[in-house]
Amino acid sequence: MNTFAQDQLLQRVDAKTQLAGSNRMEVLLFSLGTRETFGINVFKVREVTKTPVVTRTPNLPRGVKGVISLRGQIIPVVDLAQFINIDDPAVSSGATMMVTEFSRRTQGFLVDEVDRIIRVEWDKIKAPDNVVSGAETLVTAITELEGGRLVSILDVEQILVSAFGEVGIPDIPAAPAVERSLFFADDSTIARKKIQEVLDKLGISYHQASNGHEAWTKLRGLAEHASASGRSLKETISVILTDAEMPEMDGYVLTKQIKADHRFRDIPVIMHSSLSSEANKAMGK
Numbered sequence: 001m002n003t004f005a006q007d008q009l010l011q012r013v014d015a016k017t018q019l020a021g022s023n024r025m026e027v028l029l030f031s032l033g034t035r036e037t038f039g040i041n042v043f044k045v046r047e048v049t050k051t052p053v054v055t056r057t058p059n060l061p062r063g064v065k066g067v068i069s070l071r072g073q074i075i076p077v078v079d080l081a082q083f084i085n086i087d088d089p090a091v092s093s094g095a096t097m098m099v100t101e102f103s104r105r106t107q108g109f110l111v112d113e114v115d116r117i118i119r120v121e122w123d124k125i126k127a128p129d130n131v132v133s134g135a136e137t138l139v140t141a142i143t144e145l146e147g148g149r150l151v152s153i154l155d156v157e158q159i160l161v162s163a164f165g166e167v168g169i170p171d172i173p174a175a176p177a178v179e180r181s182l183f184f185a186d187d188s189t190i191a192r193k194k195i196q197e198v199l200d201k202l203g204i205s206y207h208q209a210s211n212g213h214e215a216w217t218k219l220r221g222l223a224e225h226a227s228a229s230g231r232s233l234k235e236t237i238s239v240i241l242t243d244a245e246m247p248e249m250d251g252y253v254l255t256k257q258i259k260a261d262h263r264f265r266d267i268p269v270i271m272h273s274s275l276s277s278e279a280n281k282a283m284g285k
Contacts, residue, residue: 023122023253025245027143029115029151032081033093037115039143039153041245043275044102048114051097061163068108070099076163077108083138083159102274103157118145125153125247127187127211138162140187141247157274158190181205183222184241185215185254191243191274207237212249215242216257223263234266244273 027039054077056066063082067074094110125143140155186192187210199206209215226233244251251271258264
């Protein structure tokens with residue numbers, strides 16, 4: 001695959017919107033010059049092209065090769081191999097660049113080569129266990145292809161934080177002493193951390209989950225406990241906040257499950273995502 005431009009992606013929006021609520025995602029497979037196969041959600045990729053000339057600038061963070069001008073926009077270019085600790089230039093050529101768009105930012109990721117797009121059921125995408133997970137992990141999920149080959153799906157949000165630092169949480173005025181509780185689900189470690197920081201500053205108690213399946217299990221448990229206690233579930237949960245893309249069960253299916261259960265009828269659900277391109281907005285609508 002040499003090029004896949006934004007207009008080609010937009011032409012596929014109608015087909016992709018059928019993924020919403022089907023508990024499936026499309027993954028773009030790529031390599032960094034080693035035996036390992038990596039993946040990224042197709043909806044985070046704007047285009048794939050041969051690596052252009054990259055202009056180096058002073059005092060770049062580790063792994064940031066420089067910047068390029070892309071259709072009048074200056075964007076940073078990140079060498080993914082360095083973030084995966086592959087520093088041997090003979091191994092990863094960086095000959096291919098994936099232009100990604102998420103979290104309202106555009107950046108280029110250098111890879112060795114791009115393979116193909118696969119469609120995967122979310123329940124076949126598993127969160128990494130404690131051996132490879134942690135605060136600084138760059139792998140958000142793992143799936144298995146036919147033949148037993150494993151694909152590591154990268155946490156590109158964490159990569160940006162590692163490269164450019166975290167966005168600070170602004171000062172938030174003390175909230176009035178009102179009993180409120182929120183339930184949120186997100187597979188990204190950095191996203192959960194930021195949500196917790198905001199809620200702590202607001203003085204809001206919370207329950208959390210790292211994927212949709214875990215969230216639905218915990219939500220049903222909270223509903224059963226409220227019913228057994230003779231309390232309204234809304235006294236326990238004021239609002240549910242969920243990510244759109246998560247392993248095992250995505251936010252679309254989680255929302256469908258919640259809305260189909262009468263016990264949650266008075267509890268609003270807010271879905272959020274780092275996916276921010278026009279194609280992604282169309283899918284959200």
